[in-house]
Amino acid sequence: MRDFSYLRANSFEEASSAAAMPATMLLAGGTTLIDLAKCGVTNPERLVDITHLDGFDAVTVDAEGASIGALAKMSRVAADPSILENFPAVSEALWQAASAQIRNMATIGGNLLQRTRCAYFRDPASFPACNKRVPGSGCSAMEGVNRGHAVLGTSQACIATYPGDLAAALVAFDAIVHLGGRKVAIDDFFLLPGATPHQEHAIQPGEMITAITIPASVAARHSTYLKVRDRQSYEFAAASAAVGIELEADRETIRDIRIGLGGVATKPWRARAVENALRGKVLEPDIVKSASRLAVEGAIAHGGNHYKIELAPRVVERAILKSGALA
């Protein structure tokens, strides 16, 4: 890991102005940043430690919804009683992510900004080509070991999976990312790779995530997060789904349904085609099964990840039936 200078920010203004300086990165929990600095993927010249800023770690829930400070730790948000009650999929996505140690370190803002686990991206010494690291240099994953790579939202430049669990739940429930005074819908916050996979977020130099808000909804109260992976714990998703459902008074017709996918796409993925196919329909296994196939409309596999096109709809189907039982 190359050395860097270290600055402890004592105010939001100090952090913002420091963050606008070249080759500067904000340091919160460090679980991504320090890891990638050791891999040689990121080589900041200056780190600005924002963990001593006051007032950015509150978690509040009221009739409007939830507000989660960017510096709140994953473990605390996962265990927050009002998050558990009103946004169970958010809590489940958090406690099924990483390990207890990492959840004690990592912040909510940093969690959103975690980078892909693509082995080629993470190993610049062995694989100089990576369009995400060095624009225009090529991609080793297309023809390489790509079992974990994305099948949705890919481009000819990049098939790297967005690895986060939390964001899959947040995209289902229309969360808003607060960048100081600027608000960005979470679906717009994450960018598709297209020809510019090195640009992953709508965040601009000098901006920092200050909070996430999630609007209250009946669907969010009746939600769950289903994560399927190669080992039972401490592993990234092969495919995951955050699903929330609101039923009509007849207890069987779907009034509202929200579906976010993880582990299969280049960004947190909203499965709107499945939602549209099920809104107004009866929550019944055969109907759910056929609608769930729409989750992978337009999916493109690159060999090793072909199984995800079969797996993702099954995960969606199971998650819908599970959350339907909660509704």
Added chain:
Amino acid sequence: MTNQITINLDINGKTHALAVEPRVTLLDALREHLELTGTKKGCDQGQCGACTVHVDGRRVLSCLTLAVQAEGRSVTTIEGLSAPGADLHSVQSAFLEHDAFQCGYCTPGQIMSAVACIREGHAGSDEEIREYMSGNLCRCGAYPHIVEAVREAAKVMS
């Protein structure tokens, strides 16, 4: 070009002043600067849990924590779990009693994680212990005995 900064770390109840480059992790500060080698370096990438210590009473990975970030916090390592000459911590005793290791390299991290796991209230069942201890890998595969040790230590600690 040296870029050293002087920091004060509170480790196991004692304050240590040391000069380190900002890039020095808490793990390297403990092992290389303070000769506290009980905390182990396994993967050094946040994947194995061998470097687990407590910061302000919560278990964290010292390999992904910069030493400078631990300034002003209270750090506990395996050396601080029980005083020299005093009785072992009940989790340490349980690991001995249940033969919860083979080579022992992951053991300090396992024990620090287990102490926190029990304190957090996440040792209520074997299933819960396995989930909340999943951040600590054991290449020897001593998991069944580790679960036993944590289960039994939880009874003693409660």
